Amino acid sequence: MSNVLSSNVGYPRIGGNREWKKELEKFWDGKITEEELLNNTKAIRLEGLKKQKEKGIDLIPVGDFSLYDHVLDTSVLFDVIPKRFQENADSRTPLETYFAIARGTKDAVASEMTKWFNTNYHYIVPEFNESKPALKENRPLFFYKETKEELGIEGKPVILGPITFIKLGKGYEEKEFPELVSEFRPLYIQLLQELKEAGVTWVQLDEPIFSTSLSETDLQQAKQIYEAISEEVPGINVIIQTYFETVDAYEEIVNLPAAAIGLDFVHGNSLELLQKYGFPKDKYLAAGVIDGRNVWRHDLNEKLGLLESISRFVDKKNIIVQPSCSLLHVPVTKEGETALDPVIKNALSFADEKLAETALLKRGLESEKESIKKEIEESITAIRTLNDSKYRKPTKGTVKINELKADRGLPFNERIVSQKEKLQLPLLPTTTIGSLPQTPEVRKQRLKWRKGEITNQEYDQYIKSEIEKWIAIQEEIGLDVLVHGEFERTDMVEYFGEKLNGFLVTKFGWVQSYGSRCVKPPIIFGDVSFDQPMTVKESVYAQSLTDKRVKGMLTGPVTILNWSFVRDDISRFDVLDQIAAALRSEIEELEKNGINIIQVDEPALREGLPLKEDKWKEYLDRAVHAFRLATASVENSTQIHTHMCYSDFEDIFEAIRALDADVISIETSRSHGELISAFEENTYDKEIGLGVYDIHSPRVPSTEEIKDNVTRALKTIPANQFWINPDCGLKTRKEEETIAALKNMVEAAKEVREAQLAAQTK
Structure with missing residues (x-):
């Protein structure tokens, strides 16, 4: 084997055109058998492995493929299955139980789902309090044998490491760790x-938790378990793989007993730590020098220089060249993006292209720079051409962002008086988060429109018919504040990427968000600015159909930033302010057209929080500023809502308050009300809706179940501050389950409202 090794940390599991998603959903809909699902996804998996071999990768990951989530895979691997899914397990296959944990059943609530560190990927939270773990089935061994037998590849099994797996779980006290x-x-x-x-x-063994702040107990336990592994299983080369940031406890981690330590050299300051503390001479360093989280091509000369710097402290034969993290977070390949401007396309690098870059850097480090001179020049030219092109020149007439005010005219306690007088909503008002079910027919009509098979007018008329249909349904259900349903939108970020200057949208640039849910993050290539109204037409039409209030629906600046692939030549915070200023113009247009409730969603606010606490303040200050920049210019009587996904809300409580949104809704149903404790310990003076049922599961909650969730919340949050809503958008749900769940929610709200009003009159 060559002196320098190349490796991949992980590969996208979805297929080049989301074939994986389609197979999963056919299985869930009963259109294919379990055997067909397994055979069809096997073909997708083997195709990805073949491509990695063809790209010249030496250490090819196996077992990183998943039918839903790799953390859930680890739970099932070790028989960490909640008791509610063990009951009646004999009537289900193991795969059906696996999906039940992720999606719930008629009788059992799905396990909690939350963000994977600071990414838009979601994992299923392990529950450790109900059963003793056991090695149920050696899944990595199965994939290793399959890869060897089918493709002749000696794969590198990938397993979530023990410290990360346990730390990501719930159901135990810290002292029990x-x-x-x-x-x-x-x-x-x-x-x-x-x-x-x-x-x-x-x-x-993936240990991204090592890139967060670890306690002495954590480090001690890491040392003990890896010492035990080293002693009990000698002769196997273990890579302890960290990613997403610098390892704070650098000296302790790199000296853990293992054949190799994987470090991220893209995010954080790993090179500085290497220069300061050195690296053990008896270990390999798996150097993550290719950015696994963005889509821009690398300057190979610069990256080779980074590897040369690393080689001053680590012998070249002990360096493994690889991406900074799993390529799960980027699209599969740019090959099919035939509609992209050639200048921009040439400057992009998706998963397959990143593997090619990895192999080139290995060759360059091993055989000196001259061996890849042509490829180095090509990479530099591609980047320089983009940076010197019209695409990255400042947009004429760009708003002077630093001159815009970022404060509402009055404090909340004064604004809310005029809002209540204007809106005339009942106690415990009911609403939804924004999107309504996008049926196959909705997607079919959009595809026909994009292909030119129907005219703009025909497509607009179809969208109007869907809005009209669902306004009538919402009125019949009895919701208090309605939404237009977002039938015209592919995705809550991609849609705005298609409308704002400075963005582009790909055709096949899909990445997994959770389960079979894939998103297509837009790419920010130049200065962002407002072009023309993006949401006004649909919102105004919906409002014309009803006497009830209709919310205008926007995605917030922080979420658009965090769920896009961002340009890499200027500060992310500068891009954030550009997005905020563009959204401000849209919000003003909505208000001018009579929309007096405007929701600016920020589900990714917590997700973008840096892994290092010393970086939190700058990020939160800039995030808060951007949200306020976008929303501050409306009248005091216009009500600003926002929505956030649940994830350690306590960490950002003060920032949430500082956003100065009039109403916030928070995804919390899968955490079984645990978020409420944050409000027991902190005073929140604005209005709030804690999601009262889980939309990520097809399960329809009963009226009594929703009432229990509302009643529990009202023990902490005053009724006059509380809104009742699902915990997220309803885009992915079927029509019949959506209507049934919303009817139960409205009925629960009525019953609790009547009880509250009766109690007030006593």
Whole structure:
């Protein structure tokens, strides 16, 4: 084998055209059998492995493929299955139980889902309080054997590491952490022993938790379990793989007993730590020098220079060249993007292209720069051509952002008086988060329009008919504040990427968000600015159909930034302010046209929080400023709403308050009301809706269940501050389950409202 190794940390599981998603949804709809699902997804998996081999990758990951989520895979691997899904398990196949944990059943609420570190990927939270773990099935071994037998590839099994897996779970006290590690220690050892016996030489244990702040107990437990693995399973090369940031406890982590340590050299300051503390001479350094989270082509000369700097402290034969993290977070390939401007396309690099860059850097480090001179020049030319082109020159007439005010005219306690007088809403008003079901017919009509098979007028008329239909449904259900349903939108960020200057939208640039849900993040290539109204037509039409209030629906600046691939030549915060200023113009247009409730969603606010606490303040200050910049110019009687996904709300409580939104709704149903504790410890003076049922599951909650969730919240939050709504948008749900769930929600609201009003009159 060559002196320098190349490796991949992980590969997208969805297929080049989301074939994986389509197979999953056919199975869930009963259109294919379990055997067909497994066979069809196997073909997708093997195709990805073949491509990695063709790109010249030495250490190819196996077992990183998943039918839903790799954390859930680990839970099932170790039989960490909540009791509510063990009941009646004999009537289900193991795969059906797997999906039940993720999606729920008629009788059992799905496990909690939350963000994977600071990404837009969601994982299923392990529940450790109900069963003793056991090695149920050696899934990595299955994938290793399959890859070897089918393709002749000696794969590198990828497994979520023990410290990260346990730390991401719930159901135990922090003091019980060492006990849990002790329970899992023999299971990881057994798993690795079985891999070794099968001939595995390299295995990757993912420990991204090592890039966060660890306690002394965490570090002690990490040392103990990896020492045990090293002693009990000698002769297998373990890579302890970190990513997303610098490892704070650098000296402790790089000295853990393992054959290799994987470090991220794109985010954070790993090179500085390497220069300061050195690196063990008996280990490989898996150097993550290719950005696994953005889509821009790399300057190969610059990256080769980085590897040369690393080689001053680590012998070249001990360097493994690789991406900074799994390529799960980027699209599969730019090959099919035939409609992109050639200048921009040439400057892009998706997963397959990043693997090619990885292999080139390996060759350059191994055989000196001259061996890839042509490719280096091509990369530099591609980047320089983009930066010197019209695309990155400032837009004429750009708003002078620093001259815009970012404060509402009155404080909330004065604004809310005029808002209540204007809106005339009942106690405990009901609403939804924004999107309504996008049926296959909606998607079919959009596709026909994009292909030119129907005219703009015909498509507009179809969207109007859907709005009209759902305004009538919402009125019949009895909701208090309605929405137009967002039938014209492909995705809450991509839609705005198509409308704002400075963005482009790809054709096949899909990435997984959760389960089978894939999104197509737009690419920000130049200065962002407002072009023309984006949401006014549909919102005004919906309002014309009803006497009830209709919310205008926008995605907020922080979420658009965090869910886009951002230009890499200027500060992300400068881009953020540009987006905020553009949205401000849209909000003003909505208000001019009579829309007096405007929701500016920020589900990704917490997601973008840096992993390092010393970077939190700058990020939150700039995020708050951007939201206020976007929303501050409206009248005091116009009500600003926002929506956020749940994830450690306590970390950003003060920032949420500082946003100065009049109403905030928060995704919390899967956490079973745990978020309410944040309001017991902190005073929140504005209005709030804690999601009262989970939309990520097809399960329809009963009226009593929703009433229980509302009643529990009202023990902490005053009724005159509380809104009742689902915990997220309803785009992915079917019409019949959406209507049934909303009817139960409205009925629950009426019953609780009557009880509250009766109590007030006593």
